[in-house]
Amino acid sequence: MVRIKKISRLVLLVVTSISVFFLFQIHKVAFDYDFEAFFAEGDPSTEFLAEHRQRFETDNDFVFIALENDGSVFDQDFLVQTRRFVDSLAKDSLIQSVQSLTHMVDYIKTPFSPQVFKQPYLSIDDPSQYAKDSARIFERPELAGMMIRSDAKALMVFAKHTPYLSKANCDILKTNITNLLAEHEFTNYKYAGRAIGLGYYIDAMQFETLFFIGLSFILIIFFLILMFRSLWGVLVPLAVVATAMLWIVGFMCTVGQPINLVLTVLPSIIFVVAMSDVIHLVTKYFDELRLGKSQVDAVKVAYKEVGFATLLTSITTAIGFLTLLTVQMKPIHHFGIYTALGVLFAFMLAYTLLPALLVLTKPPKIVMKSFTKNTWYPILHNMLSWVLRHYGKIAISSIGVIVICVIGAFRVESNYFLLEDLKPSSQLRQDYHYFDQEFMGLRPFEMSVQLKDTSKSIYDYEVLTELHKLDEFLTSDYELKQCASIVQILKMANRTEHGGQAAYYQFPDETDAKQFIKRFEQFDRSGMLQLFVDSTEQYARFSSTTGDVGLYEINDRNDRLQTFYEQEIDTSLFDYQLTGTGHLLDRNMSSLSINLTMGLLLAVIIVSLIMGFLYRSLRIVLIALVPNVLPLIMLAAILGYFGIQLKVSTAIIFTISFGIAVDDTIHFMSKLKLELNKGKTFFYALKRTYLSTGRAIILTTLILCSGFLLLMFSDFLGTFYVGLLISCTLFFALVADLLLLPVLLLLFYRKASDKKLAKK
Numbered sequence: 001m002v003r004i005k006k007i008s009r010l011v012l013l014v015v016t017s018i019s020v021f022f023l024f025q026i027h028k029v030a031f032d033y034d035f036e037a038f039f040a041e042g043d044p045s046t047e048f049l050a051e052h053r054q055r056f057e058t059d060n061d062f063v064f065i066a067l068e069n070d071g072s073v074f075d076q077d078f079l080v081q082t083r084r085f086v087d088s089l090a091k092d093s094l095i096q097s098v099q100s101l102t103h104m105v106d107y108i109k110t111p112f113s114p115q116v117f118k119q120p121y122l123s124i125d126d127p128s129q130y131a132k133d134s135a136r137i138f139e140r141p142e143l144a145g146m147m148i149r150s151d152a153k154a155l156m157v158f159a160k161h162t163p164y165l166s167k168a169n170c171d172i173l174k175t176n177i178t179n180l181l182a183e184h185e186f187t188n189y190k191y192a193g194r195a196i197g198l199g200y201y202i203d204a205m206q207f208e209t210l211f212f213i214g215l216s217f218i219l220i221i222f223f224l225i226l227m228f229r230s231l232w233g234v235l236v237p238l239a240v241v242a243t244a245m246l247w248i249v250g251f252m253c254t255v256g257q258p259i260n261l262v263l264t265v266l267p268s269i270i271f272v273v274a275m276s277d278v279i280h281l282v283t284k285y286f287d288e289l290r291l292g293k294s295q296v297d298a299v300k301v302a303y304k305e306v307g308f309a310t311l312l313t314s315i316t317t318a319i320g321f322l323t324l325l326t327v328q329m330k331p332i333h334h335f336g337i338y339t340a341l342g343v344l345f346a347f348m349l350a351y352t353l354l355p356a357l358l359v360l361t362k363p364p365k366i367v368m369k370s371f372t373k374n375t376w377y378p379i380l381h382n383m384l385s386w387v388l389r390h391y392g393k394i395a396i397s398s399i400g401v402i403v404i405c406v407i408g409a410f411r412v413e414s415n416y417f418l419l420e421d422l423k424p425s426s427q428l429r430q431d432y433h434y435f436d437q438e439f440m441g442l443r444p445f446e447m448s449v450q451l452k453d454t455s456k457s458i459y460d461y462e463v464l465t466e467l468h469k470l471d472e473f474l475t476s477d478y479e480l481k482q483c484a485s486i487v488q489i490l491k492m493a494n495r496t497e498h499g500g501q502a503a504y505y506q507f508p509d510e511t512d513a514k515q516f517i518k519r520f521e522q523f524d525r526s527g528m529l530q531l532f533v534d535s536t537e538q539y540a541r542f543s544s545t546t547g548d549v550g551l552y553e554i555n556d557r558n559d560r561l562q563t564f565y566e567q568e569i570d571t572s573l574f575d576y577q578l579t580g581t582g583h584l585l586d587r588n589m590s591s592l593s594i595n596l597t598m599g600l601l602l603a604v605i606i607v608s609l610i611m612g613f614l615y616r617s618l619r620i621v622l623i624a625l626v627p628n629v630l631p632l633i634m635l636a637a638i639l640g641y642f643g644i645q646l647k648v649s650t651a652i653i654f655t656i657s658f659g660i661a662v663d664d665t666i667h668f669m670s671k672l673k674l675e676l677n678k679g680k681t682f683f684y685a686l687k688r689t690y691l692s693t694g695r696a697i698i699l700t701t702l703i704l705c706s707g708f709l710l711l712m713f714s715d716f717l718g719t720f721y722v723g724l725l726i727s728c729t730l731f732f733a734l735v736a737d738l739l740l741l742p743v744l745l746l747l748f749y750r751k752a753s754d755k756k757l758a759k760k
Contacts, residue, residue, distance in 0.1 A: 004296055008356035015353045019243055022250020029249065031202045031209075032167070032258035039584045041330060049579045052448050055534040056541050058163045059444040060581045063177065063193035064435055065157040066149070067186055073148065073155045074130040082155055083124060085184040089159060094173045099158040101137065101147050107492075108500040116496060139502040142488065145481045149438050156439055161195060167202050170195040190431045192442055200428045204715055209264045213245070215710045216271040223703050227279070228286075230364035237278045240354045241346070244274040248342035262335040262648075265711055265719055269339055272707030273317060273660065274346030276700040277310050278354060280667065283696050285358060299358050307351070309670035312614070313663035314347035316607050320659015323606075324652060326599035329588060332652065376695040383738065384690045391743040398740055402630065408637030414646040416551035416589040418443055418582065421649065421718040432548065440481045441547035446580030447474075449540040452573060457537040458486065459517050461510040466570050467540060468507045473564050474542060478557050483544040486532045490516055540574075551586050589647065596651045603658055604629070611666075615673065623744045624669055627736035628662045631729045638728060649718025653725045660704065660726070661733035664697045668737055672745070682749075686742060694738065701734040 039046045053059070067085070069078045083102040090098045105118040121137055123129035134152065138144045147156045161173060173195050181189055220241060224234040245267050252259070259266075284306045288298035321343065324336030387394065422429035435442050449458075449467065456463060464486070471487040474480050482488070491505050493516040498504035508516065520529045532541045558578065565576060604625065612621045632654055639646060671693045675685035708730070711723025 004359055008359045011352050011356040012360065015243065015349065015356075019246055019250075022246055022254070025250045025253040026246075028253040028256075030253075030256075030258035031205050032260050039329075039588065041328065043328065043587075045579065045584055045587055048448070048577060049446075049581075049584060052446065052541075052579050055448075055539055056531055056543075059446050059543065060194050061161055061163045061165070063159045063161060063173070063191055063195055064439070064442060065159065065177065065181075065191045066154045066189060066435065066439065067157060068154040068188040068190075070153075070188070072152050074127075074134055074152065076124065076127050079122060079124045081184055081186070082157070085180060085186065086157060088180050088184070089157070089177065092173070092176050094161050094165065094169060094176070095159050096162060097160045099147070101143070101155055104143075104147070106136070106140075106500055107496040109497050119500070136500075141475075141505060142482050142484075142492065146440050154438065165195055165198075167198055170198045174199050190434050192428070192431045192435055196431075197428060205259065205264050208714055208716070208719070209259060209267065211713070212265070212268045212710060213271075215713070216268050216707060217242075219706055219710060220271060220275055220703075223275075223699075223706070227699065228282075228364070232361065232364040233282075236354070236357050236361060237275065237282060239357065240278050240349050241271055241274045243353060244342065244346035244349050245270045247345045247349070248338060251341065251345075252338055257334060257338065260331045260334065262331050262652075262718075263338065264714075264716075265722055266335070266339055266342060268707055268710060269656075270342040270346060272704045273343055274350070275703055275707075276663065277314065277346060277350040279700050279703070280306050280310060280696050281350060281354060282358075283699075286363075287692075289363060295359060295363065299355050303351075303355065305671070305674060306667075309667045310350060311347065312610070312666045312670070314343055315610065316662050316666065317659040318343045319606050320603050320655050320657075320662075323599035323603040323655050323659075324596075326602065327595045327648075327652075328591070329648070332648065335652070376698075377691060380691050380694040383694075384687060384742065387739055387742050388746070391746055394739055394743045395747065398630070398743075402633060405630075405633045405637035408640035409633060411640030412636055412646050413640075413643070414551070414589070414651075416586065416645070416647055418548045418585065420645070420647060421716045423715060423717055423720075426715060436547035440545045443546050443548050443582045444580045445480060445483075445542075445544040445546050445582065447542040447576055447578055449542070449574050449576050451538050452575060454538060456573070458533050458540045459514075459537060461513055462570075463573055464490070464513060465507075466573055469568060470565075470576070471542070473561065473568075474544070477560055477564065480544045480546055483542050484532065485542045486529070486540055489520070489528065489532065493520070551589055554582075554586055596654065600632075600654050600658065603655055607658075607662055611669075615669070619749060620669065623741070623748055624662075624665050626744055627665055627741045628658060628733060630736050630740070631661055631732035632658060634732045635725060635729045638725065644721065644725075647718070649716075650721050650725065653722060653729065656722075657726050657729035657733075661730055664701065664733060664737045665741065667693050667697060668741060682745075686745060690738075690742065697734065697737060701730055704730050 039049075067073075067078075067082055069075055073079070073082075079102055082100065086098050086100045086102055089095060101121050102124060104121050106121055107116050108119055109116045121140075121143070122133050137148060138152075144150065147158070148154070149156075159177075162169070165173065177191060217238075220238060221234055224237055227233065228237075248270055249267065252263075281302050284302040285298050288301045289295075293301065318340040321336045321340040324332050327333070419429050419432050424430075432442055449470075451458065451463065458464070458467075467485070468487050471483055471485055474483045487507065490508055490513055494508040494512060495501065495505045497508075497512065497516075507513075517529075532543070533539070534541075561578075565571065608621050608625060611624055612618060615621065635654065635657065638644065639650060644650060668689060672685055672689040675688050676682070678685075680688065705727040708723045708727045711719050714720050714723070
């Protein structure tokens with residue numbers, strides 16, 4: 001006893017030292033949200049985007065600012081106000097350029113002069129010209145719907161900022177823009193863009209991480225009071241769980257891993273998963289104390305009978321998270337790795353800190369009563385009796401449920417939207433939706449064209465003619481409102497050459513095209529041409545934005561584009577490749593289902609191999625898998641019947657749920673094996689297993705579900721669905737373990753068990 005207490009004090013000292021070290025690392029905690037982190041590393045498309053940006057420019061470093069006026073934007077006070085705002089914004093050190101109709105000019109060449117004249121689109125100081133200005137602006141395809149709203153009640157200010165701004169600089173830029181809008185007395189405005197969204201996401205992540213940690217603490221304390229009704233019963237388990245959470249967050253801070261949108265749920269997961277291990281062990285510890293055992297003996301029995309199952313559950317839960325490595329997205333990799341590591345930390349503490357505390361602290365007063373007088377005994381006894389009486393009906397009903405769920409699973413869709421994680425009530429989502437509806441939208445569209453024959457140039461007229469066809473398709477069938485490219489530049493130059501007449505906004509003939517290009521190369525100080533044709537003249541760029549129409553719609557448009565290219569374009573001249581932020585996210589989401597299915601199958605196979613090795617029975621493995629695969633089918637049915645899209649946040653639920661749900665089955669099967677090894681008959685072993693593990697399974701599932709349901713308070717739909725759907729899946733798994741698992745054992749394992757007993 002003295003030796004055991006010395007070892008326990010040493011363990012407590014080591015754990016405390018490590019905890020203090022991690023506590024001092026917490027100040028390094030960082031938050032990060034980057035769309036581009038979801039790009040697949042090493043993927044040729046990701047590498048091509050980097051090359052495309054080096055040739056031209058980035059596609060997602062801008063802010064759209066819509067300034068509204070109650071009557072019309074053609075109001076002198078409003079236009080003067082806008083002009084002053086744009087002048088002030090252009091002076092911001094983080095802004096590279098600003099475009100607004102208040103500063104934009106039209107280029108016109110008359111037959112009477114070889115010079116090109118600049119004419120402002122808006123004669124701000126001469127209201128008598130507003131009607132003429134309005135007519136000219138709305139006949140310009142590159143302006144209408146882009147720089148001015150179709151009803152003339154809002155102007156767009158397009159601000160391009162320094163590429164790849166950090167979160168701190170995004171906050172500074174957003175604050176500067178907001179202050180300038182207030183300074184110039186704008187009250188009716190909307191803005192959106194990466195710099196705006198990044199700050200919003202990270203602020204929300206910081207708040208939610210702390211919010212969920214606080215809620216988890218409150219929830220755990222509530223359940224511990226309910227279960228153990230003593231200060232000891234609260235402090236000891238809470239110390240283990242809180243230490244596990246501290247270790248994983250401290251470790252992440254130590255290695256410099258920021259918390260991303262997916263990792264915000266990590267503390268909640270560690271809380272509930274660690275508590276599951278602790279409850280199984282402490283409950284068994286109390287049961288042994290009630291039987292009159294000493295503290296040390298009670299600890300030994302608890303770890304002998306429950307410890308092995310706890311080890312297995314920790315391994316299988318960690319495997320569930322680690323299979324997320326099959327998804328080629330860095331944030332999902334980090335989530336899988338660090339959550340699995342947190343589960344292992346929780347297991348280590350359950351095997352070190354918890355037994356040390358059990359030995360060194362005086363347990364609360366134990367109410368000495370027989371097992372049969374336990375509150376749970378009559379409930380579980382009646383439930384098992386009902387299951388045994390109706391096992392045939394349960395088996396048939398389960399088959400019917402499977403059929404219904406499989407039908408629902410085939411209805412699952414995997415449409416994807418850029419802002420799918422924001423609730424419809426979110427102001428940021430509403431602002432983005434506004435730009436989708438009233439202007440061009442904020443989803444970047446980028447296309448790169450590469451010549452096949454290096455002896456040719458993008459400026460060759462036969463190439464330009466084919467690019468013109470492509471441009472017409474993009475602005476009609478592909479449904480882009482306008483598309484910036486060398487073709488658009490030539491159309492604008494042709495219009496300029498003919499006095500700015502709208503009818504001449506068309507592709508020029510060969511002679512004029514060559515003259516226009518030559519002039520641009522000589523006199524274009526703005527570098528506009530270089531934005532759409534690279535220095536080697538082998539690549540051309542088509543750039544635009546569109547609405548957040550969803551993955552299905554974009555795929556349909558891309559299919560039409562490919563058909564048009566093959567049938568209408570001279571494919572011997574050039575290839576094209578879609579690229580840009582939006583395209584790469586779509587590409588990764590399209591492969592998400594396959595990657596996660598592979599990960600889930602891998603998890604099932606690994607767990608099956610582990611169980612097969614331990615139980616030495618294929619029959620046991622198959623019996624144990626059914627109650628854990630069925631909830632996953634039911635989860636898929638929920639997605640299908642309720643129209644919940646399969647996306648990153650909902651897809652990872654399958655592997656997470658499987659890794660956690662299988663824990664209850666392992667505890668059940670481990671106890672059953674233990675009873676059978678004692679020489680008990682099948683029915684007696686089943687009864688003892690059901691009555692002894694049933695309570696712990698129900699309580700841990702209740703805690704797990706409650707912990708995950710806390711995530712429904714999130715402002716992010718992805719987090720909301722993680723909480724809701726994992727809770728549903730764990731509840732289904734509990735029902736399957738309590739109703740279906742005994743039936744499967746009765747039907748397919750009873751005879752084999754009785755034969756083994758007879759041989760003995």
